[in-house]
Amino acid sequence: MAERPSMSIPLQVLSPDVEYVQLRIGCDCCCGCVSCSAGFYPIGISVTVRCAAETYYHQDGWAGDTAGCIDTGDALVVPTDRNRYVEPLFAPNLAPLGTPECWLADHGLTQDGFAAEELKDTDQDGMPAWAEYLAGTDPNDADSALRIESIAVARQDRVAVSFSTVAGRSYELVTASSLTQESWLPVEYSMLPDGAERTSASIPGTGGAVTVYLDANGDTPGYFRVKLSS
Ligand SMILES: [Ca+2]
Numbered sequence: 001m002a003e004r005p006s007m008s009i010p011l012q013v014l015s016p017d018v019e020y021v022q023l024r025i026g027c028d029c030c031c032g033c034v035s036c037s038a039g040f041y042p043i044g045i046s047v048t049v050r051c052a053a054e055t056y057y058h059q060d061g062w063a064g065d066t067a068g069c070i071d072t073g074d075a076l077v078v079p080t081d082r083n084r085y086v087e088p089l090f091a092p093n094l095a096p097l098g099t100p101e102c103w104l105a106d107h108g109l110t111q112d113g114f115a116a117e118e119l120k121d122t123d124q125d126g127m128p129a130w131a132e133y134l135a136g137t138d139p140n141d142a143d144s145a146l147r148i149e150s151i152a153v154a155r156q157d158r159v160a161v162s163f164s165t166v167a168g169r170s171y172e173l174v175t176a177s178s179l180t181q182e183s184w185l186p187v188e189y190s191m192l193p194d195g196a197e198r199t200s201a202s203i204p205g206t207g208g209a210v211t212v213y214l215d216a217n218g219d220t221p222g223y224f225r226v227k228l229s230s
């Protein structure tokens, strides 16, 4: 389990006559910040922890020991009745098709608003920005795209299909008898040139080109697509 990010606790002078509880506050500082200091507070009071989301993010609730706290959105009123850990949650703002605004902004796609920018194919590789986000490709580089790079006869009974991949993504090779056909069916393939160990399982991305081998003697029609595995 990843260690929670947390703020450092400043040095405090505590009175021996007062009973304290410890308030720890976590925060993913890439997405937002909090205005309250973690530390020791007298028991029996309330501490207000405020947060603010960074540009392209919004606050999305609170996590931790929030039982008995008052959640007003960007503020959490925490009673100092026991030691607690609280943490504001942030989520990325999304364009209408689900592309994070921060991803669009990181690629300079802000000029006409995010709803328009995620539909653009700036590098003219056939993939709009929203599809490049899903594929993990670069919307400003036409050489970076999800596409079949080559189809070639590998042997008399094998066809080699190569496509570029991104590490962390999975792919599926599908086929249809017509480009206008709605249902594209999975293709059996082998990762080995001799065609052994055929499967239609999803193909993990490597970050480079992947080649699979199809049976050229089957009755599979001639149209193929590579797509992200759902
Ligand atoms: Ca593109």
Ligand SMILES: [Ca+2]
Pocket: 123, 125, 127, 132, 137, 138, 139, 140, 141, 142, 143, 144, 145
């Ligand atoms: Ca591209």
